[in-house]
Structures are given as structure tokens and as C-alpha cells.
Amino acid sequence: MSEKIKxxxxxxxxACRGCQLACKQWNQxxxxxxxxxxxxxxxxxxxxxxxxLIRFQExxxxxxxxxxxxxxxxxxxxxxxxxxxxxxxxxHHTEYGTVSMDKExxxxxxxxxxxxxxxxxxxxxxxxxxxxxxxxxxxxxNGLEPAxxxxxxTAALKFGDKEDMIKVxxxxxxALGGDAAVYGPGFVGGTHMxxxxxxxxGVYTDLPVSPRVPFSVIAWKDLFKPLGLLAASGVxxxxxxxxxxxxxxxxxxxxAHHGGGE
Amino acid sequence: MIPKxxxxxxxxxxxxxxxxxLAATCLLLIxxxxxxxxxxxxxxxxxxxxLKNLKLIHNFTGLLFIPALFFAxxxxxxxxxxxxxxxxxxxxxxxxxxxxxxxxxxxxxxxNPGQKAFFLAVAGFGGLMVISGLIMWFPxxxxxxxxxxxxxxxxxxxxxxxxxxFIHLYLGTIGVPGSAPAIFTGYVTRSWCEKQCPKWLKEKxxxxxxxxxxxxxxxxxxxxx
Numbered sequence: 001m002s003e004k005i006k007x008x009x010x011x012x013x014x015a016c017r018g019c020q021l022a023c024k025q026w027n028q029x030x031x032x033x034x035x036x037x038x039x040x041x042x043x044x045x046x047x048x049x050x051x052x053l054i055r056f057q058e059x060x061x062x063x064x065x066x067x068x069x070x071x072x073x074x075x076x077x078x079x080x081x082x083x084x085x086x087x088x089x090x091x092h093h094t095e096y097g098t099v100s101m102d103k104e105x106x107x108x109x110x111x112x113x114x115x116x117x118x119x120x121x122x123x124x125x126x127x128x129x130x131x132x133x134x135x136x137x138x139x140x141x142n143g144l145e146p147a148x149x150x151x152x153x154t155a156a157l158k159f160g161d162k163e164d165m166i167k168v169x170x171x172x173x174x175a176l177g178g179d180a181a182v183y184g185p186g187f188v189g190g191t192h193m194x195x196x197x198x199x200x201x202g203v204y205t206d207l208p209v210s211p212r213v214p215f216s217v218i219a220w221k222d223l224f225k226p227l228g229l230l231a232a233s234g235v236x237x238x239x240x241x242x243x244x245x246x247x248x249x250x251x252x253x254x255x256a257h258h259g260g261g262e
Numbered sequence: 263m264i265p266k267x268x269x270x271x272x273x274x275x276x277x278x279x280x281x282x283x284l285a286a287t288c289l290l291l292i293x294x295x296x297x298x299x300x301x302x303x304x305x306x307x308x309x310x311x312x313l314k315n316l317k318l319i320h321n322f323t324g325l326l327f328i329p330a331l332f333f334a335x336x337x338x339x340x341x342x343x344x345x346x347x348x349x350x351x352x353x354x355x356x357x358x359x360x361x362x363x364x365x366x367x368x369x370x371x372x373x374n375p376g377q378k379a380f381f382l383a384v385a386g387f388g389g390l391m392v393i394s395g396l397i398m399w400f401p402x403x404x405x406x407x408x409x410x411x412x413x414x415x416x417x418x419x420x421x422x423x424x425x426x427x428f429i430h431l432y433l434g435t436i437g438v439p440g441s442a443p444a445i446f447t448g449y450v451t452r453s454w455c456e457k458q459c460p461k462w463l464k465e466k467x468x469x470x471x472x473x474x475x476x477x478x479x480x481x482x483x484x485x486x487x
Contacts, residue, residue: 089304109398110398214410224421228420231421231424232425234425235429239432248436249437251453253453253456
């Protein structure tokens, strides 16, 4: 199966939040108590039962303000920090290149939270599990598009083969001109959700300009773990060689220089 | 293992209890930790019904490790936690005679510099494991960057502690025969003492505080009055 990409074109998004609702419906994620944060952004952040969120942001434009919208959800990285960190294999790549989640395997260690460059995984204390968008793996596996894409009335969301979607995004960016850019294919090995953004990435709140797997994860998984294995096998082999080459220390009384001492 | 007449007491019952308390928790932490650290060791979780249980065992064993480490440091820091110069340096220069032939390795006290290094590694990195482990257990309200670095630190702790632990195990058993009874019954042979801690032996004899199995205690009150 080929790699798939979900394309979000922020310039076509009207922030109707149909996708947000469709996500909750398909994944059976009832709403939690929320509060008015002074914005249409509701709930204010991703939650263990809100896997995707339309972010509302007001920016100065001319004499007034304008809205910037962004669909926030798992970016489904090719080099996914969460998959690298997950000790149980609960987080894993699928044949579509997306990152899925086997809840049965999750042990609630929270390591993925600190490995995600996009701050996506959420922990639920009640179930002691992590949750995040799995790009509707149950639908993908049945030849369907993700629920959010299905629900989108303005075609701001598209779903298709990786190469096709990148081409569509690039074409759209060319047409838009200005600061418009494609966000996603250029880092962490390429994400499987990509954006067409009308503004520079730095303008958007909580959107990293150049996301990467945190250095702490690299040091942990690619440095200390292999070094640990090397050191452990080194001492095992070393002790054995010491025993057969140098031999054990003789502590029997045979040739003690310092006699009794009595 | 039953002490024989003339054997010398090198560790008291408190030291033996602390040693095994620390050893048992440390070993269990290593095994359960490995089960979570490497996917290829995930099978270690099978006997306890899965990784989640393994995590719980690891975390609560950690809580038992904390007092063991505390008492171990309290018990041994004076004798094993301080290097003495220049004699310890002389010992390090010839690796105590453990790696190549040395005619007369420098005489050591109760603990040689290798053992001191082991003690310091366990005390230092053990403490680091406790702090990083507790933060990993309860991370959610702490700064993201702080928590993120606890994982590599925890992995680094194993990288340091495991080699020291294994060398300790080797030298405490087949590497230096006659050592193990020191931490089981507390008694070793006089010749072992003369090889392993000659300075300590001489001091104890001078003070008249040496405890010899089967002999009346030549305890301090004998010496002083």
C-alpha cells in the first residue's frame, strides 16, 4: 500500500469545525466540560478525547484584524519521536506511513508526550492511556478517507497518495503567492498531514517553525541505549577474558608476605 | 560457608542487610527496566502479565531502593566514599594488580580505590536514577524540557551502573575466591584479609578490635583498662 497524506489548506478553511465533530463521532469521543476562553477555539487545547482541533488566531491586518485558522492534530511524522520513544510498541507506523496507536499495548508511561515535536499525545489519568489522532486507521484500512476529510464542506481537507497531495499543495502555494508555503514535507522525514499556510509558519501560535525529534530523544535512543548495550556486553566479555587470561586472584595463604601478625 | 575458627569478621549484620537490600532492589530494577528499555526484552514482562505490571513493579521497587541507597551511603561513605592520596593513586597506576602482574601492589585499607569508585558510582548515579525516575513517574506538571532530559539521564545511569555492578559481582565471587562469605556470614579467612585489606587488618589488630571467630573478643575494654 502506498503512503497517504492528508492535506489541510488553511486558505480554504472556514473554521466550521465540521471536521472536529466528525472526528469525535467516528472515534466516539464525547465532549468534556469546557469553558469560554474568549475565543471560538473550543476546547482550548487538544485533549485525551479531542484528537483534532481547529485553532483560531487573531492577527493584525491593515486597520483591523483577521482570523488565522489551523487544524491541529497528529502530523504523522515519518521519523516519529513518539514511535521512537514508545517502550511497548503501542505507537507504530502503518503501511500508509501514518502513526497508529494500539491502546491495549499502551502502559501510560507518558514518554511519547516528551518526544513529540508537535505536542500532540494526551494522557488520560482515568484509563492510564495515551491518545492521539490515528488518521482514522479503521477507515483507511477499509479504503475510506479519514472522517475529518469526509466531513469537510469546502475541500480544505484532501486525502490521497503522498506524491499527488504534495503536488496539489505546491500548485496551490504557487497560485497563492506571497508568504504562502507548504508545511510538513520538509522535516521529520516528511509528515503525513501537510498544510498549505497563507502565512509564514512562525506567525501561527504553537506551530514549530522547524520541528525535529527532540535532541533528548536522540541522546537517549541513539546514544545511551547502544552505549549501554556496548558497555554491558563489554564487561561480560571482559570478565570472562579476565578469568581465562589473568585468572582469579589467589587469596589462599600460600605465599603471603606478611605472616600472621600476631 | 560456616565460619571456621580463626576467620575474621569483616562486615557486621547491618552492613550485610543493607548490602542485600540494595542488591535485591537494584537487580530487580535492572531486570524490569531492561524489559521496558528494549523491545527485544519486552518478553521479560510476560511472567507478570504485561509491560504495565512490569512498570508498576519497577516503580515500586524504586521506592524500596531509595531507603536502601540512603542507608548504604550513610553506612559506607566514610570508608568507601573518600579517595586518599597518594596511596590510592599508586594503586590506580597499577590497577591494583588486577589487570597485569604486579609484584607488590600497594596495600589497601578496608576498600580499595576500585571499590571506592564503585561506591561513588552507585551513590551518584543511584541518586540520579531516583530523581530522574521519580520525575518520569510523575512528569505532568513539570517543565517539558526538564522531563524530556530525564529519559536519557535514566538510560545513562544504567550505562554506568551495570558495568560496575557486573565487575563487582565477578570480583566478589569467582574473580577473587573467598570474597563472597564476607557478605554472607561476615567472616573471611585471615589470608584473604592479608591480600584484600592488609592495612585495615593491621589497624584492627593494633586497636585490639579485630573479631576472630572462635576467639574471645579482644574488645576495646580489654585494650583500654
